[in-house]
Amino acid sequence: MDWSLRVCGRHGHVTYAPDEEALRDRLRAATAVGEAWRCLRCGDFVLGPPHGSGPADHAPVVPRGRALRDAAVLRLIAVFRWVKGVFVLAAAYGVWRFRSRHDAVQRAFDQDLPLVRPLADRLGWNLDESGAVHTLRTFLSARTTTLTWIFLALLALGALLVTEGVGLWLLRRWGEYFSVVVTSAFIPVEIYELTEKVTALRVVILLVNIAAALYIALSKRLFGLRGGRAAHEAERQEASLLEIEAAGLAAGEDLPSAPAGRPRER
Template sequence: MKQKTGLHHYFGLRAVAIFEFAKGFLVLAAGLGLLSLIHRDAQEAAEKIVRVLHFNPANHYPHVFIQAAGNASDARLWFYASAALAYAMIRIAEGYGLWYEKRWAEWFAAISAGLYIPVELYHLWHRVTWLKAVVLISNVLIVIYLVMILLDNHRQRVAATRKIKTGSIPIA
């Protein structure tokens, strides 16, 4: 049963669902990539990735990435791959729920997206970049949109309940 009455909710929820699916499948691919490094030289693989992407290995993030790969044990790779699988399953389930307009998914999406806002503010506070600002603003807009949907759904349910109680709509 569809909860929404307007196309604006339909297309908006579908857009957020596609975004959640994309995050889930991207993290799933990363987790599978980690699994492929078990029993192999992870630092060598990290150095190759940095070269292929034309990053400077002396810069901070590529250097940290290579160093972390050098310290990765098979047990740690299994742990990170398992965590990536769990995260991917949550994001894919959320995408599914939003695609089919499930109320639980709307609540979950609003809460989970809202949880990132303090972290994004913290990162932006320490070093302002355009990318961090865009991510924060996008996330805030998504949370506001999802909260508006939840409020609209609540108003629709209250109105329907009032109609049933006043006898405006016959109960089947």
């Protein structure tokens, strides 16, 4: 997939006219139907005046190719974090509602459980040894103070997940750091859960979180990995169409011409 063309098709082209005449000529073409400028993202010629102009070093750094693919992956992770955050916040709301009706729910559980026992016996379900019933009894026996702490912990976790999703969706560097730190902090907890009971879901979640943390840290060169921030910024600049054209100009390459046929319209 050509990510540059895909994004241009959805959001439009980005053109820029640098003040430097030699570089300007490499991005401009005269056609029978008017002036055309090269898109800084996909490189195609686009009819019409440029979106901006000024010194070349003031031109916008437009993500291209691999950078756009990385952005799509980060935003997919952001959606996953938002979905998880919504479930956690819903659980926090449920705990808060249950906290206010703790005694009533406890009485209802104690009264209704004996009514379910004959049906459970017919189905061969031992309620006394049921993990679900044991979990409910443990939860119902919790004090109001304990439920308050559970509510606050779930609320904080939900807020962390939503914040992480916002940072990743906006492609902010702080969001990338935040995501790696938060994800890595919960990996030991997920490993401990596997020592208690191994399930396919727990294994998948652990592997996904490890892969996400490694992918973000390595691809974005966080924590000094692969050259750190300086190498990351240099990579972004090297991928810029203006940088490529400036390098070609310095090497003495011939000026590009508009592609055969009619250039793309806005």
